[in-house]
Amino acid sequence: MSATDMLPRGFRVIATRRDTHDTHSLELAPLDGEPLDFEPGQFTMLLAFGAGEVPISISGDPARPEVLHQTIRDVGSVSHALATAAPGAVLGVRGAFGTGWEVERGRGADVVVVAGGIGLAPLRPAILRIVAARAEYGRVVLLYGARNPEEILYAEEQRTWAARHDIDVEVTVDSGPYGWRGRVGLVTQLIERAAFDAQRALALVCGPEVMMRHSARALVDRGMAPDRVRLSMERNMKCGIGLCGHCQLREFFCCVDGPVLSYDRLVPLLALAEV
Ligand SMILES: Cc1cc2nc3c(=O)[nH]c(=O)nc-3n(C[C@H](O)[C@H](O)[C@H](O)COP(=O)(O)OP(=O)(O)OC[C@H]3O[C@@H](n4cnc5c(N)ncnc54)[C@H](O)[C@@H]3O)c2cc1C
Numbered sequence: 001m002s003a004t005d006m007l008p009r010g011f012r013v014i015a016t017r018r019d020t021h022d023t024h025s026l027e028l029a030p031l032d033g034e035p036l037d038f039e040p041g042q043f044t045m046l047l048a049f050g051a052g053e054v055p056i057s058i059s060g061d062p063a064r065p066e067v068l069h070q071t072i073r074d075v076g077s078v079s080h081a082l083a084t085a086a087p088g089a090v091l092g093v094r095g096a097f098g099t100g101w102e103v104e105r106g107r108g109a110d111v112v113v114v115a116g117g118i119g120l121a122p123l124r125p126a127i128l129r130i131v132a133a134r135a136e137y138g139r140v141v142l143l144y145g146a147r148n149p150e151e152i153l154y155a156e157e158q159r160t161w162a163a164r165h166d167i168d169v170e171v172t173v174d175s176g177p178y179g180w181r182g183r184v185g186l187v188t189q190l191i192e193r194a195a196f197d198a199q200r201a202l203a204l205v206c207g208p209e210v211m212m213r214h215s216a217r218a219l220v221d222r223g224m225a226p227d228r229v230r231l232s233m234e235r236n237m238k239c240g241i242g243l244c245g246h247c248q249l250r251e252f253f254c255c256v257d258g259p260v261l262s263y264d265r266l267v268p269l270l271a272l273a274e275v
């Protein structure tokens with residue numbers, strides 16, 4: 001931690017994109033010109049002046065730190081101000097903070113990425129890092145679940161990953177409208193039949209907590225070692241640097257010990273009904 005971790009840096013919104021009805025991606029450039037280096041899985045504390053500051057995962061390409069990419073779901077007052085920020089607006093950024101996915105631990109083996117809804121946003125940098133060194137990994141599988149087809153995040157990019165980078169992309173929705181020809185069902189059902197070598201694979205899981213709990217269990221049931229299953233936890237955060245205690249998860253401070261933690265460390269906590 002350094003003193004500058006408490007001081008937001010100014011970033012200008014240079015591009016925006018509407019991903020789904022309530023989710024927007026922003027591209028931001030640092031006013032001071034200093035790139036924001038980060039590890040896939042890390043987050044920023046993103047400040048909308050006059051509205052407030054919230055944790056948002058970095059969803060951009062780690063090989064392009066000069067552009068900060070963040071995908072934001074509009075669920076409340078602060079996320080609304082951020083998600084609807086227009087090109088030219090200036091936001092405050094602290095970070096990057098927290099632990100990463102450590103995708104390199106998957107080199108030489110299969111990688112299974114399991115995502116639910118906007119949970120794909122924190123996983124995108126990990127996928128882009130794998131894509132950049134695709135030959136170093138075995139089979140790469142993305143299992144993605146959304147509530148309905150309109151809520152599928154980065155749909156076009158998912159098709160590109162499948163077509164150009166030899167990633168097995170399997171998508172399922174909770175409910176599909178008349179005419180939907182894709183799968184309907186839970187993402188955990190995809191885990192049961194996906195092709196990967198469970199004895200050696202690395203799994204990266206992000207989504208609603210209940211989905212992560214069931215997915216981690218399904219991966220371990222397939223034969224994966226719990227310490228090879230990594231999950232990204234969400235908690236309310238204030239400081240982002242281990243000072244305020246807002247994000248405490250028993251002995252863990254989610255902002256510094258997480259957000260990415262391995263399943264073996266989380267099992268005792270996820271076993272509790274409300275953590
Ligand atoms: C490490 C981390 C990474 C995150 N990454 C992203 C991201 O990439 N994109 C994104 O859109 N959101 C992300 N979030 C969640 C985001 O921080 C919250 O949606 C935001 O704090 C909501 O603030 P608000 O003032 O807009 O809404 P509030 O008015 O505070 O809350 C609106 C609703 O959202 C719920 N909520 C608030 N905070 C959280 C939370 N942390 N987890 C679950 N539910 C919450 C509230 O219970 C309420 O129902 C992340 C959170 C963490 C901890």
Ligand code: FES
Binds near residue numbers: 241244
């Ligand atoms: S957010 Fe303050 S200790 Fe984690």
